Amino acid sequence: MANATPVMTSRTLDSITGAKDVIVKCENFQRTGSFKFRGAWNVISHISNDERKKGIIAHSSGNFAQAVALVSAMLKIKATIIMPNNATPSKIQATKGYGADVIFCGNNPGDRAKMAEELVEQYGYRLVHPFDDYNVIFGAGTTAYEFLTSIKPIDLLLVPIGGGGLISGCSIAAKGLLPRIKVIGIEPKNADDAYRSFQSGMRLPVVNANTIADGLRTSVGEKTFPIIQEYVDDIVTVSEEQIIDAMKFYWERMKLVVEPSGAVPLAGLLSGNIEPSLIKNKKVGLIISGGNIDLSKFFEVLQKDSQTSSQLIKKK
Amino acid sequence: MANATPVMTSRTLDSITGAKDVIVKCENFQRTGSFKFRGAWNVISHISNDERKKGIIAHSSGNFAQAVALVSAMLKIKATIIMPNNATPSKIQATKGYGADVIFCGNNPGDRAKMAEELVEQYGYRLVHPFDDYNVIFGAGTTAYEFLTSIKPIDLLLVPIGGGGLISGCSIAAKGLLPRIKVIGIEPKNADDAYRSFQSGMRLPVVNANTIADGLRTSVGEKTFPIIQEYVDDIVTVSEEQIIDAMKFYWERMKLVVEPSGAVPLAGLLSGNIEPSLIKNKKVGLIISGGNIDLSKFFEVLQKDSQTSSQLIKKK
Numbered sequence: 001m002a003n004a005t006p007v008m009t010s011r012t013l014d015s016i017t018g019a020k021d022v023i024v025k026c027e028n029f030q031r032t033g034s035f036k037f038r039g040a041w042n043v044i045s046h047i048s049n050d051e052r053k054k055g056i057i058a059h060s061s062g063n064f065a066q067a068v069a070l071v072s073a074m075l076k077i078k079a080t081i082i083m084p085n086n087a088t089p090s091k092i093q094a095t096k097g098y099g100a101d102v103i104f105c106g107n108n109p110g111d112r113a114k115m116a117e118e119l120v121e122q123y124g125y126r127l128v129h130p131f132d133d134y135n136v137i138f139g140a141g142t143t144a145y146e147f148l149t150s151i152k153p154i155d156l157l158l159v160p161i162g163g164g165g166l167i168s169g170c171s172i173a174a175k176g177l178l179p180r181i182k183v184i185g186i187e188p189k190n191a192d193d194a195y196r197s198f199q200s201g202m203r204l205p206v207v208n209a210n211t212i213a214d215g216l217r218t219s220v221g222e223k224t225f226p227i228i229q230e231y232v233d234d235i236v237t238v239s240e241e242q243i244i245d246a247m248k249f250y251w252e253r254m255k256l257v258v259e260p261s262g263a264v265p266l267a268g269l270l271s272g273n274i275e276p277s278l279i280k281n282k283k284v285g286l287i288i289s290g291g292n293i294d295l296s297k298f299f300e301v302l303q304k305d306s307q308t309s310s311q312l313i314k315k316k
Numbered sequence: 317m318a319n320a321t322p323v324m325t326s327r328t329l330d331s332i333t334g335a336k337d338v339i340v341k342c343e344n345f346q347r348t349g350s351f352k353f354r355g356a357w358n359v360i361s362h363i364s365n366d367e368r369k370k371g372i373i374a375h376s377s378g379n380f381a382q383a384v385a386l387v388s389a390m391l392k393i394k395a396t397i398i399m400p401n402n403a404t405p406s407k408i409q410a411t412k413g414y415g416a417d418v419i420f421c422g423n424n425p426g427d428r429a430k431m432a433e434e435l436v437e438q439y440g441y442r443l444v445h446p447f448d449d450y451n452v453i454f455g456a457g458t459t460a461y462e463f464l465t466s467i468k469p470i471d472l473l474l475v476p477i478g479g480g481g482l483i484s485g486c487s488i489a490a491k492g493l494l495p496r497i498k499v500i501g502i503e504p505k506n507a508d509d510a511y512r513s514f515q516s517g518m519r520l521p522v523v524n525a526n527t528i529a530d531g532l533r534t535s536v537g538e539k540t541f542p543i544i545q546e547y548v549d550d551i552v553t554v555s556e557e558q559i560i561d562a563m564k565f566y567w568e569r570m571k572l573v574v575e576p577s578g579a580v581p582l583a584g585l586l587s588g589n590i591e592p593s594l595i596k597n598k599k600v601g602l603i604i605s606g607g608n609i610d611l612s613k614f615f616e617v618l619q620k621d622s623q624t625s626s627q628l629i630k631k632k
Contacts, residue, residue, distance in 0.1 A: 006322055029324070029571055090568070212618070241619065244615060244622060248611070248615050251573050252611055254345075255342075255345055255349060255574075256572075256573065257567050257568075257573055258571075295567055295568055298614050299564045299567075301613075303557070303560050305528075306528045
């Protein structure tokens with residue numbers, strides 16, 4: 001039930017990176033604006049009838065919330081979503097718009113999980129985890145499966161890492177289809193738990209995650225980390241400035257509305273932190289994970305500017 | 317040499333308009349970010365060798381400027397572009413970036429044409445008109461040809477009107493392919509010369525064009541107007557607020573960076589000013605003419621906000 005999303009290319013991107021081709025998989029065009037729909041559909045459509053009757057519960061900063069809300073509405077299941085107080089307002093609004101009940105909690109990732117457990121206890125809801133669930137992981141992996149089967153073989157695949165659901169699913173699919181492909185995870189420096197975990201071989205929690213990439217503030221999961229250890233070749237981190245520059249490139253040059261988390265792989269490609277021999281004359285695939293970003297301020301200013309200039313003309 | 321641009325759809329758009337399908341042709345993904353590349357390529361690639369040696373000159377508020385600059389660079393022809401003082405800075409920058417010489421003039425459409433004539437006189441440049449030239453018109457018309465041959469027949473095609481190059485080319489192509497299709501031009505109320513001309517049957521100039529749709533501030537042309545009279549079924553106008561709301565829909569819901577002029581057909585579709593029987597249960601095609609908009613302020617604010625919040629964390 002997910003959209004088959006298009007891929008995009010840019011001559012400018014090929015020329016500034018020295019890659020043979022840079023090909024971008026656009027999950028910002030996915031239903032609900034992010035790849036999360038794939039995992040939500042895959043897990044919720046497999047829930048038993050008894051569980052459906054009781055309803056489901058999920059916790060998410062936004063993209064998974066929207067995906068669960070829409071899938072639940074499509075399957076006529078009651079959904080309760082726990083969102084942090086500091087979630088992007090447009091993501092909260094969209095989640096409510098699809099008909100889910102939204103409950104707010106504190107901003108620590110631990111807060112959400114705790115509140116979810118309490119409500120599961122109280123109401124018997126089925127908890128749907130945003131990434132640490134094999135059905136969610138396999139659903140997310142269809143992104144890479146669809147990407148790699150729709151284009152000619154690529155040499156390097158760059159995927160953002162938050163909880164690790166997208167990259168674990170995508171790395172399984174990518175290595176299954178193309179055993180020699182390299183898969184590199186890109187993570188914000190300001191939420192580098194996956195990088196530190198990968199280096200040390202032990203799952204370490206995120207500390208003070210302060211990144212504009214709101215989808216990547218969570219710690220890598222119990223189920224996703226071992227998959228990352230097995231199938232991912234490397235993890236590279238990027239600064240906040242690099243993330244914003246990559247967003248800017250997508251918006252200005254490729255006319256794509258991409259959220260900060262979705263621009264992280266391009267930030268990695270442009271950062272100089274990836275071994276150049278993996279890029280030079282190679283075919284590089286990037287996954288844009290989503291495009292949900294609050295634009296209300298931008299449009300308020302535009303609206304105001306346009307009214308002011310109309311009044312000036314009328315006064316002439 | 318133009319890109320075959322993709323088409324996009326939105327379930328939300330179908331449901332709010334009551335149309336059977338709304339299908340959007342994305343010329344914002346065209347080379348140089350607008351349909352103007354098609355006309356520029358079609359005219360400049362046909363110029364004689366003698367004329368090529370002397371160089372070409374064009375006047376444009378931005379999108380045609382970029383297109384002429386890139387085509388000239390590709391064909392190794394010297395290009396001089398006259399742009400108004402109030403042209404969008406990112407469009408000026410892009411035009412220079414492709415290697416054209418940019419000369420500035422006043423903000424009245426008449427200023428540009430006058431300066432161009434003087435330079436043609438002085439240097440023997442070949443003048444390339446942004447829309448009132450049959451090769452430019454036919455080039456622009458490939459947008460509709462490609463659109464309508466790539467999808468199933470549609471009932472109604474909505475196209476923005478500025479100088480009329482896009483709609484005259486597209487209406488010829490559309491009526492040629494699908495004689496029963498309706499073609500409606502959409503124009504900003506604040507630059508409604510085509511609407512008034514169409515109603516009165518005489519070509520009337522634009523007065524005090526004060527619209528955010530910077531590509532649509534020019535008057536309809538001598539060559540384009542008779543084509544519009546013959547092939548276009550109606551012209552409908554939209555307010556500045558409707559244009560901004562349509563842009564907002566494209567950005568927020570469809571994740572497409574669309575410039576104000578490019579959002580004008582959607583503004584028309586959502587305005588209620590088109591006879592409902594032409595929309596209800598019909599297949600409606602919209603042309604997004606371009607996606608070139610200055611985002612530097614938006615990204616400056618984002619950059620500043622992100623630095624501030626990083627510093628706050630470091631001080632903890």
